[in-house]
Amino acid sequence: MHVELQGVSKQYRTGDDREVRALDNVSLHIGEAEFVCLLGPSGCGKSTLLKLMAGIERPSAGSVRFAGKPVNGASTERGYVFQEYALFPWLTVDGNIRFGLELKGISRKRQQEAVERYLELLGLKQAARLYPKELSGGMSQRVAIARALILQPKLLLMDEPFAALDAILRRKLQEEVARLWRQENITFVLVTHDVEEAIYLADRIIVMSPGPGRIKEEVAVRLPRP
Ligand code: ADP
Numbered sequence: 112m113h114v115e116l117q118g119v120s121k122q123y124r125t126g127d128d129r130e131v132r133a134l135d136n137v138s139l140h141i142g143e144a145e146f147v148c149l150l151g152p153s154g155c156g157k158s159t160l161l162k163l164m165a166g167i168e169r170p171s172a173g174s175v176r177f178a179g180k181p182v183n184g185a186s187t188e189r190g191y192v193f194q195e196y197a198l199f200p201w202l203t204v205d206g207n208i209r210f211g212l213e214l215k216g217i218s219r220k221r222q223q224e225a226v227e228r229y230l231e232l233l234g235l236k237q238a239a240r241l242y243p244k245e246l247s248g249g250m251s252q253r254v255a256i257a258r259a260l261i262l263q264p265k266l267l268l269m270d271e272p273f274a275a276l277d278a279i280l281r282r283k284l285q286e287e288v289a290r291l292w293r294q295e296n297i298t299f300v301l302v303t304h305d306v307e308e309a310i311y312l313a314d315r316i317i318v319m320s321p322g323p324g325r326i327k328e329e330v331a332v333r334l335p336r337p
Pocket residue numbers: 152153154158
């Protein structure tokens with residue numbers, strides 16, 4: 112399903128009551144099942160753009176729509192993987208991955224099948240009973256990714272999801288994401304600092320300007336799909 116941003120601006124108010132401009136009149140169309148990577152220097156508004164699409168921030172001006180409807184709050188249709196994997200510290204790896212399925216009222220048997228599949232997929236079987244404080248950064252990030260994927264979102268928003276991982280694991284997860292994108296009808300928006308990652312994964316790369324959030328250019332990638 113497609114995402115549509117029209118004339119979106121976002122200002123934050125800081126603790127000392129200053130206004131910080133994060134996005135300035137951004138318009139953007141992301142097509143059904145398109146894979147878009149957002150590239151740009153630190154502070155240019157990439158995370159803000161994702162949070163607006165996720166519905167966890169509201170625009171100061173303009174509109175954000177998903178599948179034709181205004182985005183209003185978070186929804187399981189729109190998965191979001193944070194830069195800093197916000198796992199529930201009181202739940203095990205298994206419990207963290209299962210959490211959303213429980214909320215959706217999925218039967219115990221189907222929960223179990225899905226959790227086992229995603230534990231396997233992300234190499235977390237040995238870690239199923241561990242708590243977040245016992246995990247390395249890379250493992251935590253894999254749990255965060257599994258937790259989002261298991262809900263089979265129509266739109267998956269990822270904020271530097273592989274930044275904390277070693278090179279081998281990063282490539283494995285990039286391949287996994289590319290496979291999911293081919294097989295499932297998911298629209299992907301991924302923020303990265305890694306130009307190679309963007310070229311490997313994206314249909315289109317959106318490059319943001321340094322300074323207050325504007326789009327500098329859009330580059331269509333014409334490599335054979337991974
Ligand atoms: P990155 O550049 O790696 O995407 P972040 O998105 O975490 O890093 O932060 C980008 C900038 O936004 C940083 O300068 C950070 O200090 C600032 N920032 C993030 N969250 C807040 C906040 N809640 N209050 C003030 N500044 C913030």
